[in-house]
Amino acid sequence: MLVIGENINASNVSVGKAISNRDREFLENLARAQSAAGADFIDVNVGAGQGFNEHVEAAMEWLVEVVQGATDTPLSIDSDVPSAVEVALRSYRGNALMINSVSAEPGKLESIGRLAAERQAYLVALAMGTQGIPNNVEERLAACELIMSHLTRLGLTEEQVFFDPLVLPISVDPTQGQVTLKTIEQIKSRYPSAKTVMGLSNISYGLPQRGMVNRAFLLMAAYAGLDAAILNPLDAKMMSFVRVADMLTGKDPSCKGYLRAHRRGILVD
Amino acid sequence: MLVIGENINASNVSVGKAISNRDREFLENLARAQSAAGADFIDVNVGAGQGFNEHVEAAMEWLVEVVQGATDTPLSIDSDVPSAVEVALRSYRGNALMINSVSAEPGKLESIGRLAAERQAYLVALAMGTQGIPNNVEERLAACELIMSHLTRLGLTEEQVFFDPLVLPISVDPTQGQVTLKTIEQIKSRYPSAKTVMGLSNISYGLPQRGMVNRAFLLMAAYAGLDAAILNPLDAKMMSFVRVADMLTGKDPSCKGYLRAHRRGILVD
Secondary structure (H helix, E strand, O other): OEEEEEEEEOOOHHHHHHHHOOOHHHHHHHHHHHHHOOOOEEEEEOOOOOOOOOOHHHHHHHHHHHHHHHOOOOEEEEOOOHHHHHHHHHHOOOOOEEEEEEOOOHHHHHHHHHHHHHHOOEEEEEOOEOOEOOOOHHHHHHHHHHHHHHHHHOOOOHHHEEEEOOOOOOOOOOOHHHHHHHHHHHHHHHOOOOEEEEEOHHHHOOOOOHHHHHHHHHHHHHHHOOOEEEEOOOOHHHHHHHHHHHHHOOOOHHHHHHHHHHHOOOOOO | OEEEEEEEEOOOHHHHHHHHOOOHHHHHHHHHHHHHOOOOEEEEEOOOOOOOOOOHHHHHHHHHHHHHHHOOOOEEEEOOOHHHHHHHHHHOOOOOEEEEEEOOOHHHHHHHHHHHHHHOOEEEEEOOEOOEOOOOHHHHHHHHHHHHHHHHHOOOOHHHEEEEOOOOOOOOOOOHHHHHHHHHHHHHHHOOOOEEEEEOHHHHOOOOOHHHHHHHHHHHHHHHOOOEEEEOOOOHHHHHHHHHHHHHOOOOHHHHHHHHHHHOOOOOO
């Protein structure tokens, strides 16, 4: 399971403040800690500009500089503002790179899709159109189909696309866990070279003891075919279950990764 | 998820001693504790007679009396000795009843299958023949097919059969998690009215921090279609994940069971 560290996100108050105040050290530490904890990508999100007395582009450019100076872990440029993505791509010197995200909304699909094609970046694509998150598998797959046909026309390969099946809270509709998991299965079956990615926490919205629900959902999703998760790599319990998920899905031959984590004392039961 | 409480098993030293010594109170308490913790069935296993200076049948008869006197929770008669199963069925006054287990081995399949048919009991059927546990899905399904055709000839319905897909340790072969889970999926697809059941702990044999691996495997199995698990209901973490599994697979509408468990303070994260 690829881990995309979610912690550098302006919607987190202390992170938003650190970006506003250009608190380089705080963000460098957060980047390094996520890398050390096993993040494969570090997501960087400066928000939509609310709370800043400045342009989104300038904030993104500065943040990309700071994070790539602190760690070699590839970045995930998290913005749906095409100009901010463009600035980030220009500033970023690393090789592997992810852009997070597009949906089936034609305008951004075109502009951000083009940027991903030029830079040969991975692109997270949300299984939704302009009408919000569909509550069923079929409409999510229809969005994926539209996205994939558009992106391949722009020159992206199936391998570059990370589909996010999307999750609605199970507290609102008890079938939504299954809807998301079946969407993952269907995506993997229709686009065998594409990847799947998901943020987990929406599943447990409105419930108590959410961590347990999120971890449980990760395991089911891993079995359904999830390739990557957007999560907090500093959550030791979650990361332990990521390692167990890899072992149980055959991605950790001889259980080496699990046993190494055990010896390092970082498996939290 | 149906929970079959595994604790009253003579292979556990203190339980074996309590059966030998006819320590009624110890076993009554163990039965009541499992019921209170949410067991849907209580498994009773007197071993194969080793360590007893007596007949398996007498031990089983006594144990069934003790446990059904302590709780109304249905029993799972766990023995592959047909005469012990017969004695247990005669002693048992409850309605729902499970027999654990048969395999594709013809002799016991015939004799224990007959007992299950007469008593209209549920019957656990191991997906294996006389050659030990197959390491692949196909041979496990072949065993299921042989078992199902034999049992239906004896008059059992598909609904009465609980197939155990069987688990081999992932430390020996990293593909075995997937083999078991795919076997569950295939059983559910071929026999839509049959149930699936599994003991979990074999998956983590040879590994450290086994509880976490067992819980993770339960979640994947729940998504694959597992209907029942043989486990320790006094393991609060495991039972918490059983509740989460039910919620995520749509078996706990409105999350009522989960929320009730949270309010009772029995969800252990």
